[in-house]
Amino acid sequence: MAESDQFNGRLGLIFASIGAAIGTGNIWRFPRMVGANGGGTFLIPWLFFLFIWSIPLVIAEYAMGKRSRTGTVGTFRIFAGKRFAWMGLWTAWISTAIGFYYAVVSGWTVKYFQLGITGALNGEGVDTTEVWNAFLQNPGQVIFFQFIIVALTLGAIWKGAKAIEKVNFYLMISLFALLFLTLFLSLWMDLEDGSLDGAMFMFTVDFDMLSEPEVWINGLSQSAWSCSAGMGMCITYAVYMSKDEDTVLNAFTMGLANNSISIIAGLAVLSAIFAVNPDPLATVTGGSSAITFLALPEVFAKAPMDPIGPLFMMAGFFLALSFAAMTSMISTVELCVRNFVDHGYDREKSVFITGVAIFLFGLPSAIMWIKLDSSGVAFPEFLEVQDHIWGYGLMFSGLFIAFSIWKYGYLKWKSQVEEGTAAPGFSGYLGIGVSAFRDDFINTGDNDLEVGRWWDILIYIAFPILFAVLMISYFADMIANTENVWDPSNPKGVTIILLFWGVVAGLFMWFNRYLVQRPVYRNIPEGADVDISMLPGGSDELISDIRDRVDRIGKTIDAEIVD
């Protein structure tokens, strides 16, 4: 008989969730965003949206995953109804599609750790652009490191929740230690000229810039991407929660831990750059994401206590970055695997097939369209196009989560009106419908913290407004600043995004009818309260407990014996 899988304890869930959230976005994108958006000015919207967008969405995800006890496909099938299982498929697809090229990027970080530890970036006259170009234009090397990442990720998730928990625990502890070491060396460097320029810049607010919409939009996007809020990771990890696990406190802990790491990484990177670079802002904000692999090695090579200091700093930083990338890869692959396991497929086979698919589909991002920009720096155009197409698709996952919440509230209010236990009209809806999800799935009595009306206001009012603002600003910026933006053959245009999104969504909507003909097995821990009968998809006869699943082989053998 199959058994449910769960984390050993609360810290297991926290480390796994923090691992899912902490990635390259915290360590290399965050310092760049701080630099480009007025230093301390950026921290205000970034912190604001942690509490207004990210944490509320993570609370919703934890609540949904904990109740459904299935991955994203099963969760949307249960919470939104059979007709909307495709929303879970979209969520899983976007995450997996990003995983295809994220594995390549993660491979770069491992390569740079290797370069750092061997001193290849520290010597006199090292041209970091040449090193970068030579690596990126060497398909064998890029594929080799991509393969290492995929293999390590598969090894980490092979045996399920307990293995994921252990790996995340060690990787996160190591990452904290490495980042603190890097921070210490950076602050030492910055102090050598008698002032902490980088730290001062990072925490100084330019109030004129605070009134610029772009700063707020960038703060929102950074918070959303960095926390992976509304992207399905937390639904997946909530499947492994123990029966009385808190959702709210865990969500706050995860979000705050994610932001803590960003601050440490931001201080480390900015202090080092401000210490040695005559024009630090141009360094931090200029160029592509390859800045991490061009500017930072040059900066770290000037660390104190030569040669030990530069070696530690280089190797430590890139190892921390590799760990961050790996923990995010783990959650990306697990999100996909969970859906296969829920639908009756063997875990180990699902892990293997997903890993092979991620490797193979990531190969174009690894080796195709490697070009040189106007300043002679290599960049992977195919990878950047993939990011351009799928990056913002993640936001729809959050919209689907909100839709499920709104739908549940509306249906519950409507049924109570028909029973005569709720008032009709808008005031009745405000009284029962708006708080329905929170009352039934969040404030369940398991939490150390109870969630109040503020959460309803954020999900019902703030979320749709912010979603609209993000999408409109993204497309408006693209339309205003991209040549031939409507040309379908333009890989940086709008049409290619809409085409891909449209085809994938259409395909998933069509596939939905076949998807819901398959049984779904819920990963329910012993004694967990998992009544789903009140949900739109809760009375689906094909949804059952994984412990009731009988192996196909076993059933066949039993049937033969009976016959």
Place this chain on the structure above:
Amino acid sequence: YKAQVSTLSGADFYQYPAGGEYHKLSISYRASFGSAFGSLFMFVVVAGTVWGGLGWALRVMLGGPEDELAQAGKA
């Protein structure tokens, strides 16, 4: 004599007429990128919110005395 000050951002670059005899003296100077007091205040606010909030959340999560949990109360 005349003096010229230029900044790295190169907003207004002045050039002296060619053919003259000039002595060039470079003094590297970089203005501070912010205010020490303001940045310290902001650091306390941000770090207090993030690290302080995280510390409090971990403390509640890992179990304190019953009265502390009661005081954590409703969010």
